[in-house]
Amino acid sequence: MEELAAALAEDDAAEDAGMHGDDRRTCHTHQCWAEDCADQPMHTNPSASR
Template identity: 75%
Template sequence: MPDKPTDSKLAAAIARDDAREAGGMHSDDRVTCWTHECWAEDCADDPMHTRPSARHRPRRA
């Protein structure tokens, strides 16, 4: 089992996902969660992400 990623790896992944999404990547393809600033798999069951009426992830103002 791999070690848990360090905060610097998570920060780099968030920045990479942000840049890729700005370049046209669909938000569903992120490996990090823009809202919770964590790995997407860590919060995939959060009600904010599982509401059937909301296809998109909420964004900060």
């Protein structure tokens, strides 16, 4: 869990510095690894609700 928390913080900082959100390794919305929720409707169809 500590590795995920560190990666979330790194991705947040990188995105604040100009990195495109699609380049994140983590999901800011779900607070998990991006690959774990890539198929969620919110990501595949942003207009869909949770």
